[in-house]
Amino acid sequence: MSERVGGIVASFAGRLGAFTIDVAFEIPRRGITALFGPSGCGKTTILRCIAGLQRLEGRLQVDGEVWQDSARGIFLPPHKRPIGYVFQEASLFPHLSVRENLLYGARRSGTRSDGGRGFDDVVELLRLDALLERSPGTLSGGQRSRVAIGRALLSRPRLLLMDEPLTGLDLRAKEEILPYLAMLHREFSIPIVYVSHEIAEVAQLADHMLVVSDGKLVASGPTAATLERLDLGSVVDRFEAGVVLTCRVVEQLSAFRATRLDHRGQNLVVPEIQVPIGTEIRLRVRAREVSIATRRPEGISIRNALEGTVSEIVEEPDTAYAEVLVDVGGAKLRARLTRLAVHDLGLKPGQSVFALIKSVTLDGTPAQALATGVSGN
Amino acid sequence: MSERVGGIVASFAGRLGAFTIDVAFEIPRRGITALFGPSGCGKTTILRCIAGLQRLEGRLQVDGEVWQDSARGIFLPPHKRPIGYVFQEASLFPHLSVRENLLYGARRSGTRSDGGRGFDDVVELLRLDALLERSPGTLSGGQRSRVAIGRALLSRPRLLLMDEPLTGLDLRAKEEILPYLAMLHREFSIPIVYVSHEIAEVAQLADHMLVVSDGKLVASGPTAATLERLDLGSVVDRFEAGVVLTCRVVEQLSAFRATRLDHRGQNLVVPEIQVPIGTEIRLRVRAREVSIATRRPEGISIRNALEGTVSEIVEEPDTAYAEVLVDVGGAKLRARLTRLAVHDLGLKPGQSVFALIKSVTLDGTPAQALATGVSGN
Amino acid sequence: MVESIWSPVRLTLELAFVTTLLLLVVGTPIAWWLSRSRAPWKEAVASVVALPLVLPPTVLGFYLLILLGPNGPGGWIAGGFGLPSLAFTFPGLVIGSMVYSLPFMVQPLRNAFDAVGERPLEVAATLRASPWDAFWSVAVPLARPGFLSGIILTFAHTVGEFGVVLMIGGNIPGETKVLSVALFDYVETLQWREAHIIAGGMVVFSFAVILAMSLIERRMSRARG
Amino acid sequence: MVESIWSPVRLTLELAFVTTLLLLVVGTPIAWWLSRSRAPWKEAVASVVALPLVLPPTVLGFYLLILLGPNGPGGWIAGGFGLPSLAFTFPGLVIGSMVYSLPFMVQPLRNAFDAVGERPLEVAATLRASPWDAFWSVAVPLARPGFLSGIILTFAHTVGEFGVVLMIGGNIPGETKVLSVALFDYVETLQWREAHIIAGGMVVFSFAVILAMSLIERRMSRARG
Amino acid sequence: NAQSAVVAVSANFTDTAKELWALFEKETGHRVVLSFGSTGQLYAQISQGAPYDVFLAADDERTKTAIEAGFAVEGTEFTYATGRLVLYSSDPGFVTGEDTLRKGEFQRLAIANPTAAPYGAAAIETLKALGVYEALAPKIVQGVSITQVYQFVDTGNAEVGFVALSQINGREKGSSWLVPQNLHAPIAQNAVLLKHGEKNPVAREFLSFLRGEKARAVIEKFGYATGTP
């Protein structure tokens, strides 16, 4: 579990029936990587290749260890890869109780109660206490998903592969599990590759993104940068586009459970983030959460108004919408407005405006505040 | 398929292992009903009881027909109930091709190409063309879900029971399928009972809600009214709480692809809704989308500012937030603000304020605009 | 030898074919019932189904002889056709073979039906398929591997079956003298060359039949795999 | 009769028990290979496994005599023990019974392994279980119904098996004279009362054994059902 | 069909019966169907109404039982052949005479099941008469029929065995010793007319054919003795 250079370097190519996949990507050692793309684009296939369950031509190197190299005939069998895999369907062992399912991987990888990943912790996190002696056949869909997550977590993975693990879970469960995953990755530096359809989940959790479409990699990179690119519109739901701002904590307003941040000289107030003064954090700001004012607004509940310059206005044909890019000290905020508003306010590139941010989402770290979107109202 | 009085009147009680369920509810004939509640609360069990797959004590009457009455020993076997059931797991027939799966129910209920539910329409809607000759074993997770939905739609149901059918689907697919369901219900008056964890989906689609927790019905009624109730906080994610406003279309602003609405004398502008002037529509406004201004704001991109009176302020303990209820001509808008903002603006019950609405969601009908949230920026 | 061999060959194939077919008809509902029933005594019934195996074939044949004979129920049935007994007739042979091969049909079928599980039948019911319809359109196709096993075991066993057939059939040429009995005759009279030829023929032929059935089954399931 | 019957009873049970056990050992890997291999000729192997059934037991027994005899591999092995042949020995009986009952073990096991599917083994692999480990901890428990069927069919068949045993056993009291042979003797010499008693005892005992096994299996699976 | 008869034949007599059958059909033009089986099995079938007209048993016991039980016609029983016992080995030169038994330089001696097969009983009697039974008893293996004994010996699984002369007749290998008939009771094979064939002229004709000179010549050719009935 030592910190090594490398991360994951992978390339896979092959055919499944009429479907062709051909991808090459790198995933940095540190961080959570989202595998994102429409249904049937090949996400599960990529995950299976990494786990060694599917054998396509290609190369795979994890932390400097070569797990697969078709050219040299190297292929590490799946059970020798220290991964945790959460399958798209829960796939519990029907002949084992919930407890035995959880312990199956744990026993085989010598898990004891080591910080954060002990049996009891996982059981508590996933609320499995009452289910331990039950048979998987009697569980509800969401309960099965939770057991599957727990089973993978308890197998002491050095790399966690999760195929839409949180679908079928209610918001409360999601809100409890997501920060745990972030913590896992942070404290044990376990990289996580996470398949998801939900951009909100991706944005909240992922440091990196791989965007796949029809078996090809169409974009990859840090979540912020990837989301900033406008041309993902067809893949990423446009409502969810946004940018990431890097800020520094400058003051804790404990009475209001709020924290004041600095972004290149301007102030932002967000719900409390319990980290020391001076910590750098990243905020994700979704285009739909940003409004524009032509002068500094007063008497309004939106606390965060960043001064900037309109750099570009992109009208979406055939819709009511336009996207306005505002340059705030170098960072480009995106605001999604109605074309009516653009017209009424007479917005033009070069114009000086205030970007009103209704709410932000903490990006990646720190964990305490990850659980929920954070309103800057 | 005639319009009859009745709808669904049901009551079920029984035990599954240690789990006890005891619910009684009514579902009106017209409309989509969401079955909502945390994982393991009994949603699937209720659906199975309605379908006749699970036999608990109770009564079930659909459109005046008694499908079950344990007291009188009546139990209509499942295959005689004209339902369509989308299971939580896709459950395709592995020995049949996708086409044969789709046709299985269609053949047995005499479906022909009748408007909107013909084979080709469903195949197109669900983008199944390329998959028709494939075997279910080779499909991706999302592809399987789509086939399962298509199969249920093609069985000519007079009642559609859907157990989280859209999990595992990307946003684009969801946005295509949801309006179709709304249309189904509207044009063929097929009631739909829809299990979902996602309040956004529920709010967008459902006219009615049944909220279940631990085998008991904790709330039921029209979606709007149910979402308005504050005490659902623990069940419904608080971020997603909101209210529904009933408005009338007064003007089409075609140049901006926008529509002007009237809400009890006040104006709202929303992205274009192609319905005749005078049509009544319902807008869902989420608490997190509402800001408060103490005077009418100017030079700001938020177009919709409704004048009203603060009727209640509820601070959430241990968080940065407070919920402010604003009475707008009788309707109670909810705004989720930071406690810092409440303090800075000096908000008090009785105070006159403007509720700024950044975006709204059309509730239920009309279908054309259902696909996407609608920003009122 | 050449002409005389065709009659047993025909008879053997007829017997194996008819027995397998009838056992499919009889064994399928039994297996289905064993798989789905919740009756507390169903395992007892399942055990009874396996019992014909426990008795040596000639002994089983002897009891069958009594059952089929003029004083047993078989004779009573045979009386309807103007025969003294079902023994020493082709129908009698079929009944004997069926009793003896019953477990080979029922066991694999029951396991296959068990493996199908509840869900596909529930799905079929929600798609308007009656239990009868769902049985044919879902349970039977999904249980195909079990049918294959049942058919192979029954067919092979009936071809090779000997003790019961000899006892009930009485070795009457053209009527009850099947190939295995003919083979027995050759071995008994130490005509080993002939015995080798027949045994070799039976093995090669059965191998071909079984292989063909397996390949067809696997191809059908691969088409869907 | 009373004393003389216990030796065949013991021998029969021993034979059925040892044969079933050894067939489990031999049949399981064969069935597993048939279920998992992608070799194009595996269906041919599967068909060969079914072939012992096709030959009449006495004929099969005759060929076994040749194989076990001084000029066959069996004689070669027996030479190691200072015997001319494996025929007329208990190990020879076991080998004969195994050959004849092989399909009853392999067919149900293969079907059960097929029904397990790939997924549980993939899951096991991601949880660090080696193929060997996964086979024992996942495939075998999930294939339990197939094991039950295989054991029941093999056990019952070995108890009733007769032709082969008769052929290679030599009917040596206390060594190779099993119950079915004793029963045959009684029928052959028209001692039907004794025959009825033995047959009844075999049926009742086997019924009890099979029922007990089934109930234990169902209870185990219900604990997890 | 009055023009044909079914004859149940003990399996050890198969070869002989087939030649007799051909001869009979050629001479009389009647059809005869032969059905082979072990004597016990044939008897069980007869007792259950098997459509046999004539019963050629391998002993003289079950024909008697058949008459007593009313399945056969009284007064029609006769010995159609008397078996000759032979000590046989497939190894040329192995059997040299009764001294082979006295020396006992073999590991297995095959005999037919003495309770069911007359050849088995005769074998035991022979061993006892020679006074070697006690010594050889542990080496005895039993075949269910005389055919099986021959197979045991022929495949070499047993070095020696008591078989019927009819079995090794005309086979030019191995070594043998024809057991003198005074060492055991005669192995009488009896024939009887069954009730089913009582009114069948072909059945009666076949029985008288069997007693005739031509038939006896054939029977003796196959290694049986025939006495005057």
Ligand SMILES: Nc1ncnc2c1ncn2[C@@H]1O[C@H](COP(=O)(O)OP(=O)(O)OP(=O)(O)O)[C@@H](O)[C@H]1O
């Ligand atoms: N055996 C096969 N034959 C033909 N096509 C196949 C086969 N296996 C997979 N595919 C196709 O490969 C594509 C990729 O499948 P994959 O399961 O990786 O998709 P995915 O991105 O995980 O989708 P989803 O989000 O729906 O789970 C799909 O279009 C699928 O239909």
Ligand SMILES: Nc1ncnc2c1ncn2[C@@H]1O[C@H](COP(=O)(O)OP(=O)(O)OP(=O)(O)O)[C@@H](O)[C@H]1O
């Ligand atoms: N056979 C059983 N024995 C014991 N408990 C059972 C049994 N079957 C179901 N349950 C329990 O009944 C409860 C309701 O299950 P159900 O499947 O209806 O939940 P659900 O609301 O659909 O959950 P999810 O959203 O996770 O699918 C669950 O807590 C489940 O564990």
Ligand SMILES: [Mg+2]
């Ligand atoms: Mg997938």
Ligand SMILES: [Mg+2]
């Ligand atoms: Mg459920």
